[in-house]
Amino acid sequence: MSETLIQVKNLCKLYGLNRSEASAMMRAGSDKNTVYQKTGVTAALWDINLEVRRGEIYVLIGLSGSGKSTLLRCFNRLNRPTSGEVIFEEKALAEMNKQELLEFRRNKISMVFQSFGLMSHRDVLGNVAYGLEVKGISRAEREEKAMKMIEMVGLSGWEHKSCAQLSGGMRQRVGIARALANDAEVLLMDEPFSALDPLVRREMQFELLSLQRKLKKTIIFVTHDIDEAFKLGDTVSIMRDGRIVQTGTPEEMSTNPADDYVREFIGSADKSKVLTVRNIMMTPSCVMRAHDGIDHALREMRANALSSIYVVNDEMQFEGILTVAQAIRAHREQLKTSEVMEREIQTTHDDVLVADIMPVAAETPFPIAVVDSDNRLMGIVTKSSVLTALM
Numbered sequence: 001m002s003e004t005l006i007q008v009k010n011l012c013k014l015y016g017l018n019r020s021e022a023s024a025m026m027r028a029g030s031d032k033n034t035v036y037q038k039t040g041v042t043a044a045l046w047d048i049n050l051e052v053r054r055g056e057i058y059v060l061i062g063l064s065g066s067g068k069s070t071l072l073r074c075f076n077r078l079n080r081p082t083s084g085e086v087i088f089e090e091k092a093l094a095e096m097n098k099q100e101l102l103e104f105r106r107n108k109i110s111m112v113f114q115s116f117g118l119m120s121h122r123d124v125l126g127n128v129a130y131g132l133e134v135k136g137i138s139r140a141e142r143e144e145k146a147m148k149m150i151e152m153v154g155l156s157g158w159e160h161k162s163c164a165q166l167s168g169g170m171r172q173r174v175g176i177a178r179a180l181a182n183d184a185e186v187l188l189m190d191e192p193f194s195a196l197d198p199l200v201r202r203e204m205q206f207e208l209l210s211l212q213r214k215l216k217k218t219i220i221f222v223t224h225d226i227d228e229a230f231k232l233g234d235t236v237s238i239m240r241d242g243r244i245v246q247t248g249t250p251e252e253m254s255t256n257p258a259d260d261y262v263r264e265f266i267g268s269a270d271k272s273k274v275l276t277v278r279n280i281m282m283t284p285s286c287v288m289r290a291h292d293g294i295d296h297a298l299r300e301m302r303a304n305a306l307s308s309i310y311v312v313n314d315e316m317q318f319e320g321i322l323t324v325a326q327a328i329r330a331h332r333e334q335l336k337t338s339e340v341m342e343r344e345i346q347t348t349h350d351d352v353l354v355a356d357i358m359p360v361a362a363e364t365p366f367p368i369a370v371v372d373s374d375n376r377l378m379g380i381v382t383k384s385s386v387l388t389a390l391m
C-alpha cells in the first residue's frame with residue numbers, strides 16, 4: 001500500500017438557508033429528496049469519507065446530481081464544505097490562509113475542466129504555457145517546458161495553431177498538456193472526455209493512462225461512464241444522492257457490489273451488451289482499387305509496413321484483400337490483382353454487437369471488413385481489438 005496523499009473526513013456540503021434542520025434530518029437518516037422538500041436545503045454531499053493514495057487514479061462516478069463535481073471542487077477549495085475536512089499531506093485545506101491557498105493551487109493541484117477552458121485568442125503553446133506564465137516563470141523556460149508537454153500529448157507541430165482550429169480531441173489534449181505543464185502533483189478532472197466521440201474518447205483514455213503511469217501523477221477523475229471508471233480507476237467510489245455508496249477497486253466492485261444500485265450501475269458495463277463494431281473499428285491504412293497495378297499495391301504495403309491491402313472498386317465497394325505473397329506471385333507471373341486476391345473475407349456491419357462477431361474473429365486469419373448496406377468499406381476490426389474489447 002502506498003502512502004495516503006489526501007484524506008476526506010465526514011465532509012458535508014449543504015446548499016440553502018435552513019441548514020441545521022436539514023442536517024438533523026440527514027443525521028436521522030432522511031434522504032436528500034425528502035430533506036429538500038421539507039427544508040429547501042440541498043444536501044449536495046453528506047458524510048463523505050475517502051483516502052486518495054499518492055500516484056493513483058481515483059474515480060468518482062454517479063448519476064447526474066449525485067455530487068461528483070461538488071466533491072471534486074472541495075479538493076482545491078473552490079467549494080468550501082459546510083462541515084468536515086479535506087487534508088492534503090497532513091495539512092487541512094480549511095486552515096490555509098490566502099497565500100497558502102494560492103500557492104497550493106499553483107503548485108500542488110491543477111484542474112482540467114469539462115468545457116476545455118482554453119483561451120481562443122492564444123495559440124496552443126500560449127495555452128499550455130499559461131500556468132507557468134502566471135507563476136512568473138521566464139518565457140524561455142516556460143516555452144521549453146510547454147513544448148515538452150505538447151510533444152508528450154502528441155501535438156508536436158501544432159504549437160502555433162490557434163485553438164479554434166483544433167478538433168475536440170485535440171483541444172482536450174491541449175487542456176491536459178496545460179495541466180501537466182504546471183507540474184502539479186494532483187490533477188482534478190471533471191468529465192474531461194464526455195464531449196468526445198467514442199473512438200477519440202478511448203484514444204484519450206489510453207493516452208491519459210500511459211501519461212499517468214509515466215509521470216506518476218495523482219488523478220481524481222469524475223465520470224458518469226462506468227466503462228471509463230473501470231478502465232481508468234485504481235480506486236472507484238460510486239456516489240448516489242450526495243453519499244458514497246461503495247468504494248473499491250473495479251474488481252472488488254464487480255465481484256461484490258454493495259447494493260442493487262451498484263449492481264445496476266455495473267450491469268450497464270456488461271460490455272458485450274453495449275459495445276458495437278462501431279466502437280472498435282479502425283480505418284484501414286492500406287486500400288487500393290482493383291485496377292491499380294500490382295507495383296502500386298506492393299509500394300503501398302511497403303510504405304505502411306503491412307503485409308496485406310484492402311481492395312475496393314471505384315465505388316469504394318469491398319472486393320477483398322491482397323496479401324503481399326499474392327502480390328509477389330502476381331508480379332512474378334504477370335497476373336492481375338483480381339486473379340490472385342483473396343475474396344473470402346468475413347464482413348460485418350457497424351451496428352453489430354462485438355459479442356456477436358467474437359466467434360468469427362477468433363477463427364478468421366484476416367481482420368473483418370466493416371461494410372455499409374451498399375457493401376462500401378467503412379473500416380476494419382482486428383482479431384485483437386475484438387478479443388480485448390470484452391476484457
Ligand SMILES: Nc1ncnc2c1ncn2[C@@H]1O[C@H](COP(=O)(O)OP(=O)(O)OP(=O)(O)O)[C@@H](O)[C@H]1O
Nearest residue numbers: 015042044062063064065066067068069070071224
Ligand atoms: N451552487 C449550488 N447551489 C445549489 N445547489 C447546488 C449548487 N451546486 C450544486 N448544487 C446541487 O448539488 C447537487 C450535486 O450537484 P453536482 O453538480 O455536484 O452533481 P454532479 O454529480 O456533478 O452532476 P453532473 O453529472 O450533472 O455534473 C445537485 O443536486 C445540485 O443541484
Ligand SMILES: [Mg+2]
Nearest residue numbers: 068069070190
Ligand atoms: Mg458535474
